[in-house]
Amino acid sequence: RRWRSRCARARDVDADRLGTEAGSRQGFENPAGMETHHILGPPKEFSHCYGYQTADSYCIAIQLRPPYEGGGGCRKIHQITSDWDSRKGVEDLTPNDMMIKFTERSIEVCKRGGSSSWHMIRGLHGPTYQQMNREKSYWTMTKHGGRYWLISIEIVKKTPGKLWSRLMRDEREANRPNMKWDKDMQRTPMIMDKDGKFVPSTYCHPHQKPKYETQEADLDEVFIEELEMLEDEPQETKKKWLMKDLVDLRFGMEESTLSMLVSMNMDPEKWREIQRDLGTSDVFGLDIPFGGNHIKFYLKGDEDSPILAGRLGGCVWRKGSRWHVEMREGRPMLELYMPKQTPEPWSYVVEGYHSLSRTAYDPYQQMILDGLWDDEAIEEKAKGDEYFRNSEYRSAVKCYDRTLERNPDSYITLTNRAAARLAFETEKFKVEEILEDAQRALEINPQWYKAKFREGIILCKLHRYDEAVWALEEGQRMDRSNNVSWEEEIATLKEERIKWHNRKKLTYLNDVE
Numbered sequence: 001r002r003w004r005s006r007c008a009r010a011r012d013v014d015a016d017r018l019g020t021e022a023g024s025r026q027g028f029e030n031p032a033g034m035e036t037h038h039i040l041g042p043p044k045e046f047s048h049c050y051g052y053q054t055a056d057s058y059c060i061a062i063q064l065r066p067p068y069e070g071g072g073g074c075r076k077i078h079q080i081t082s083d084w085d086s087r088k089g090v091e092d093l094t095p096n097d098m099m100i101k102f103t104e105r106s107i108e109v110c111k112r113g114g115s116s117s118w119h120m121i122r123g124l125h126g127p128t129y130q131q132m133n134r135e136k137s138y139w140t141m142t143k144h145g146g147r148y149w150l151i152s153i154e155i156v157k158k159t160p161g162k163l164w165s166r167l168m169r170d171e172r173e174a175n176r177p178n179m180k181w182d183k184d185m186q187r188t189p190m191i192m193d194k195d196g197k198f199v200p201s202t203y204c205h206p207h208q209k210p211k212y213e214t215q216e217a218d219l220d221e222v223f224i225e226e227l228e229m230l231e232d233e234p235q236e237t238k239k240k241w242l243m244k245d246l247v248d249l250r251f252g253m254e255e256s257t258l259s260m261l262v263s264m265n266m267d268p269e270k271w272r273e274i275q276r277d278l279g280t281s282d283v284f285g286l287d288i289p290f291g292g293n294h295i296k297f298y299l300k301g302d303e304d305s306p307i308l309a310g311r312l313g314g315c316v317w318r319k320g321s322r323w324h325v326e327m328r329e330g331r332p333m334l335e336l337y338m339p340k341q342t343p344e345p346w347s348y349v350v351e352g353y354h355s356l357s358r359t360a361y362d363p364y365q366q367m368i369l370d371g372l373w374d375d376e377a378i379e380e381k382a383k384g385d386e387y388f389r390n391s392e393y394r395s396a397v398k399c400y401d402r403t404l405e406r407n408p409d410s411y412i413t414l415t416n417r418a419a420a421r422l423a424f425e426t427e428k429f430k431v432e433e434i435l436e437d438a439q440r441a442l443e444i445n446p447q448w449y450k451a452k453f454r455e456g457i458i459l460c461k462l463h464r465y466d467e468a469v470w471a472l473e474e475g476q477r478m479d480r481s482n483n484v485s486w487e488e489e490i491a492t493l494k495e496e497r498i499k500w501h502n503r504k505k506l507t508y509l510n511d512v513e
Contacts, residue, residue, distance in 0.1 A: 035320055035339070036163060037258045041123045041175070048408075049123060051167065052339055056160035057319045058132075058167060061341040062121065062151040064093070064111065064141075065408055093149050095141060095199045100153060102137040102202060107155070122177060127169040131158035136212050138204040142291045142315060146443030147371075147409045150315055152206075152292060152341060206291025239277060243299040246270045247307055247334060251355050257343035260316065262308070262336040262356065266325070271332045281325065284334070288318040295350060297323070297336060308336070308353070313346030344409070345373050371409035371444065377402075381413055388416065393423040411441035415451045422458065431461050449478035453486075456493070465497035 040049040040060065048063040097112040108125045110118035136156035141149050157164075168174040204210050245267070252263040275281050285303070287296040292315040298306040316338040326333045340346075345368045349356035358365060372378055384399030400417035403410060418437040425431055435458045441451035452475030459468035469490060476486040 034163060037339070040167065048342075049121070050342060052317050052320060052341070053163055054319050055162065056157055058155040058157065058164060059317050059319060059341075060109075060124065060151075060153040060155070060167075061315070062109070062124075062153075063148045063342060063408075064098075064151055065148040093141075095203050098139075098141065098151060099200060100139045100151075100202055102132060102134040102155070104131050104134055104158065107132070107153075109151075109153070120177070123168065123171070123175050126174040128155075129164045129166050129169050132156065133158050136210065138202055138210045138290065140204045140206045140291050142206045142293050144314075146446070150341060152290075152315065154210075154290070154319065204290045206293065207289045209290055241270075241274050241277075241283075241299060241301055243302045243305045243307055246274065246299065249307070251353070253349060253356055255345060257340070259340055260314075260338045260346065260349060262338075262349060264307070264334050266332045266334050268331055271325075284323055286321060286323055286336070288316065288321055290318065292316045292318050292341060295338075308350050310353075311351040312338075313348040313351070314344065315341040317341060344371075344407075370412055372403070372407050372413065374406045377406040377410070380406075381410070381416075384413075384416065384420075388420055391423075393420040396420040409444055411444040411448055411451065414438070414441040414444075415448065415454055418451075418454045418458070422454070422461070428462065431458060434458055435462070447478055449475045452478060453489075456489070460493055460496060463500055465493065465500065468493055469497075 034055040036051075036053045038051045038053075040051050048065075050061045052059045052061070099108075099110045099112075099118055101108045106125075106127045109121045110125070111121060112118060133156040137154065139151060139153040141151050143149055208214075248265040248267070250264065254261040254263075274283055283300055284307075285296075285298050285300050287298075288294065293312050294310070295308055295312055295316075296306050297308040317340075320339040321337065323334065323336045326335060345358070347358050347369055358369065367373070367378065372381060380399045380403040384396040384403065387393070387396035387399060397417055397420045400413050400420065403413045404417070407413070414437045418434045418441075421430070421434045421437070425434060435455065438451050438455040438458060441448055442455065445451070452471055456468045456471035456475060459465075459471060472486060472490050472493065476490075479486065
């Protein structure tokens with residue numbers, strides 16, 4: 001319950017910051033209260049599509065995980081024969097496996113399915129509630145370890161200034177399953193990116209800015225150069241301010257499912273002096289690329305010594321990210337507010353900053369680092385573990401399924417589900433599905449030796465003995481406890497391999513009727 005209460009507290013803090021005290025802040029650009037977070041997708045289903053809205057934009061985040069983690073037909077791997085099938089792993093996905101089209105009145109979000117079809121993502125195809133600026137609407141995709149690809153869509157409103165009550169005009173029609181053929185989707189124009197690969201024209205590289213923003217920046221540079229040429233009078237040299245003299249780098253951190261807040265103290269005298277000297281309170285700069293997974297927060301004029309710079313622990317919405325200064329007990333407090341694209345807790349805020357990292361000082365923090373953070377998922381996993389200890393494996397699998405619906409990145413739950421299913425599944429294609437659970441856990445945490453052990457046992461059941469021996473030996477190297485059971489399991493496996501190769505093989509003349 002601690003994570004839920006902490007999220008509720010942080011949401012109240014966010015609401016207070018957005019609403020009541022906006023007039024007493026500096027650096028706050030968005031109107032007070034003009035942002036909303038919500039979940040998209042079919043009703044009464046747990047969805048991994050998230051929405052965020054400001055006065056001038058509507059942003060959508062889609063967690064695209066490997067299909068073997070989901071339910072339904074994608075797990076029936078014995079029925080898939082196409083080369084362009086839906087069983088691509090995290091490493092195999094490219095922007096060409098997504099097709100996102102914008103018009104002024106509609107949006108279509110599709111992912112590649114079979115060899116000649118595109119599957120619409122439910123809740124994200126059809127007419128929109130209001131008009132969009134299609135020239136400024138782009139999307140990108142960022143990889144999050146071995147867990148998933150995050151599809152980030154940024155829609156710019158045609159008439160900014162108010163929040164939409166919903167995204168789609170007809171939500172029932174938008175949530176209906178649908179499919180389109182390849183020839184219809186090929187009409188979307190393709191362009192060549194900086195690497196020489198063809199990508200959809202609405203795609204923006206995650207480390208760059210959209211085309212319309214770079215064009216505006218180029219125009220601004222031209223205007224500045226022209227003004228400097230017109231101004232012949234020598235300008236007074238202003239004092240150069242350094243970040244280390246103004247900002248105290250002992251960071252504070254508050255995290256909820258909706259946002260991340262980083263706070264730091266400032267020197268009161270220096271803060272008043274820099275405002276008088278520059279004639280403005282807009283003295284900090286914040287650069288976040290389109291993908292939202294990198295940051296550079298700096299004092300203007302001292303860009304070489306940023307306050308925060310590097311890779312973020314997750315993705316944030318650049319449209320809603322902002323800084324402001326509050327007076328607390330007579331001292332200025334600099335706060336950096338970043339709305340999160342997905343609700344999962346971050347293991348760190350900015351890579352390399354140890355004071356902004358989550359440490360496993362208790363079992364609860366360790367559980368969060370392992371990808372298990374939702375209260376209901378934690379309860380379901382505890383039930384599944386109890387069923388597993390009582391040898392009720394089918395009930396345990398049901399509980400683990402419900403856990404992974406809510407927290408799909410829990411590699412411990414994936415390993416436990418593989419162990420439970422292995423106790424009663426015998427059909428070959430079912431055992432291959434169990435193998436995918438173990439491999440998925442290794443994608444998320446490549447050093448998880450228990451998943452390597454499960455992979456070896458499953459490969460043995462599939463009579464792939466050479467791969468099984470290699471998996472067990474690799475797992476033994478990962479396990480630092482020097483457990484003797486590894487040697488026993490490898491020896492047993494080698495004996496089974498000899499028995500399998502020496503078995504009586506069926507012949508056409510003697511054993512087939």
